[in-house]
């Protein structure tokens with residue numbers, strides 16, 4: 113596949129019908145986009161959210177990623193310590209709302225920290241309540257296919273809908289597409305993983321009718337596979353991932369399985385921004401998930417009578433493009449637990465790098481690092497800011513900072529910056545990140 117050639121300029125699309133003009137457009141309804149759209153609309157801005165699927169949640173729902181990671185401090189031994197929450201703001205608002213719907217488990221041990229497993233149906237209801245409550249206009253089943261750029265400013269997006277093409281314009285765009293789709297189509301610099309090699313995707317799936325008591329008795333309360341399971345996995349050549357996570361959900365007898373590593377049929381690492389590779393990923397994933405299900409039934413006590421509920425609606429993508437930001441989160445910032453004054457989110461999540469047969473987890477015990485505001489701001493271009501996993505970060509740093517609780521706060525930070533930028537008529541690059549950090553603290 114050839115790389116995309118940006119089509120700059122408004123002229124090309126002048127005959128395309130205009131759908132509307134907005135203060136803020138949020139591209140993508142994943143965790144970052146949900147937080148960004150809600151925050152922008154609540155600040156009084158006419159806000160449009162564009163999502164190619166028929167619901168929000170991004171990889172957390174369509175990819176059934178399954179848990180809110182990143183809420184709690186990492187500790188030496190979670191079997192004896194109590195969970196200590198380190199991130200609040202929109203992350204806490206969403207956590208509490210989802211919990212009130214009955215859509216979240218209590219904290220579950222994950223290595224040296226905790227996660228809470230969510231139910232996708234309740235997630236959708238929680239998001240719908242939030243976005244409608246805030247007055248966000250939503251276009252589902254709508255894909256952004258091009259950008260309208262005047263000089264270096266992003267002034268509009270070209271959409272593909274079931275009724276054909278449409279144009280929308282905005283004072284500011286928050287690119288929460290996960291893939292930095294708008295930034296990329298503007299022709300601005302992006303990078304991909306470790307010299308182009310990105311973390312492998314996974315196909316999540318759920319199983320039902322598990323005898324939880326017998327399962328927990330064998331597996332234990334840590335959601336990460338114990339050594340005896342790893343040993344068993346090593347005897348199965350057909351399973352290419354040897355360290356896995358299993359999460360009991362809010363539903364009786366149900367377990368969410370994060371146990372696959374998706375490559376090409378020939379074993380090569382895939383680049384899911386290439387539609388050929390992405391399509392192969394979806395197909396390979398079907399077989400890996402079924403093989404892993406057979407393993408669970410045959411080898412894991414309590415799973416003998418389990419049935420396969422369903423695959424996630426699409427393969428879960430951890431990483432694609434990262435922008436070239438005014439600031440970049442470096443690997444050493446994460447391992448060195450660096451604190452900064454322009455922090456928009458804390459993170460104590462390990463470097464959880466899905467690469468090779470066993471995902472590598474590097475823990476930050478009893479400490480956290482800060483993510484600076486400038487990681488959301490592209491070095492070039494105007495009117496556009498990103499939120500979510502496409503922020504500017506080195507490869508291993510991204511393997512830590514990309515999880516849901518932090519993505520919610522990146523979305524909130526981007527919307528607060530969009531509000532400031534519209535009110536004061538300033539460019540994103542002119543905004544002092546310390547001011548955003550202060551505004552975020554003031555707003556909880």
Ligand SMILES: Cc1cc2nc3c(=O)[nH]c(=O)nc-3n(C[C@H](O)[C@H](O)[C@H](O)COP(=O)(O)OP(=O)(O)OC[C@H]3O[C@@H](n4cnc5c(N)ncnc54)[C@H](O)[C@@H]3O)c2cc1C
Nearest residue numbers: 140142143144164170171177181256290428429500501516
């Ligand atoms: C297999 C897997 C397991 C994971 N497990 C966990 C976990 O247990 N806990 C956790 O906290 N995190 C987990 N993560 C990470 C987490 O799910 C993601 O990092 C998070 O969803 C990123 O949020 P985001 O909003 O940046 O992007 P995304 O969730 O990727 O959302 C981007 C949204 O933008 C939409 N979009 C993209 N381009 C366009 C376009 N051109 N037009 C219209 N819409 C568009 C997409 O449809 C999508 O809905 C996991 C990820 C994967 C892949």
